[in-house]
Amino acid sequence: MTKITPVILTWEYPPRIIGDLAHHVDRLTQGLNKAKIPARVVTCHNSPYLYERRSDLLELFWASNPVEPHISVITWCLTLNSEIERVVSDIYYGRSGEIDLLDVHDWHFVSAGTNLKRALGIPFIFTVHSLEDQRTPDSTSPLSSCIKGLERMGVNESDLVITKSDSMKKEIIEIHEIPQSKIIVAPPTEKDWIKEIIKSYCRVITNKRE
DSSP: OOOOOOOEESSTTEEEEEEEEHHHHHHHHHHHHHHOOOOOEEEEEEEOOEEEEETTTTEEEEEEOOOOOOHHHHHHHHHHHHHHHHHHHHHHHHHTTTOEEEEEEEEHHHHHHHHHHHHHHHOOOEEOOOOHHHHHHHOOOOOOHHHHHHHHHHHHHHSSOOOOOOOHHHHHHHHOOOOOGGEHHHHHHHHTHHHHHHHHHHHHHHHHHH
């Protein structure tokens, strides 16, 4: 089996729970661990940098934003991305490059995923849970336009896009104009969901090594 050591980037993870994303990534890490695949989660926290090893196969790294206050979620995200990049780089250099791929969940850390891919040569998957066009339909505000731009960067710069449903796949193709072959549908309600995620991870890693 292909060696898989993923680092998952998410802006929420228990005990920081804002919506369903935290629960989704928690289920993902549990599923990977049951398949004997180690997972490292890099996420954010209001406190200074924290580290926790919850098991032999699960490590958590919390980064805090070095800048405050913020005028919008965009300035918060983009300044936090620099810390996310630093934490992932520390893992990479501290463990002799032992990161096989990045799995970036939603738009918040797309900038970090793109920069780390280019700087360290780590392939990155963009897991899309929702789109700005769904959250704020017909919005032309600068905030929405910026978020859409980050989403577009994610689908274009990533090596593979994972989403939950065929309808979401269709919307991503229509909005961001990428080939359907770049998108994998892996519904978390399906029994073999984790197997599909692992196959997607193996596909990206194998393509990179070739």
